[in-house]
Amino acid sequence: MKLLITGGAGHLGSELIRLTDHEVVATYNNSAPASGVHAYRVDIRRRAEVEALIREVRPDAIINTAYQQSDWATTADGAANVAAAARGARLIQVSSDAVFSGESSPYDELSPPDPVTPYGAAKAAAETAVRVIDPTAVIARTSLVIGGSSPHEQLVHRLAAGEPGSLFTDNIRCPVHVTDLASALLELLESDHAGVAHLAGPEPISRYAMGRLIAERDGIDPAALPRGSGPSDIRLDSTHTQFGLKTTLRGVTEFLRE
Known part of the structure; x- marks a missing residue:
């Protein structure tokens, strides 16, 4: 199988490249993937660039991990461009728990999106476009992705070093380890699953409590982490998807204390 990974230089994209046994082609926007795979610099906001890439590469499958939180065109239009150009290739669109408001937590795969942030709205628009096109x-909706040098772990280190900011004690998510997530995506790729899948860890936790676990693991004094308030409770219920997977989506306490 020839697998195209968009956003191949990102945290998740890099882990997918590391784990897969398939022939891989990747796209990137700024820095090329460090893995040495065949990579193309492609702006997925430009449909002509995406279509030209698909015609040249002719992938059997595509995992779209590309997004920009502050850029609707990359997150929403880019996903539509990839889906429209896929030409029958098996497609996985990586989405986010940000498509939910937190008003009706927990959310299973049948829960309709009700985003309250621009990023969440862009991800919800991407979901709709992909679902209609293919x-x-x-x-594949997921939550905070941890492991390696994730942005969340980097933030904990910066805050402990005195950078302004805080970790909210009342902002609840269901973090997932990047290796678990990548393994589950590759498993879904070869399945006949269609539609929404939830790939989040089973353990809800606040950003502050997760930050303390990261600090303890990395030898940082947890007392150095500033706390704040920003109420939001978005729990993805991944029970249904997990039932059909061999990959175990571990809880955050388990994988951070291993």
């Missing part, structure tokens, strides 16, 4: 595609 009903056989997988919409």
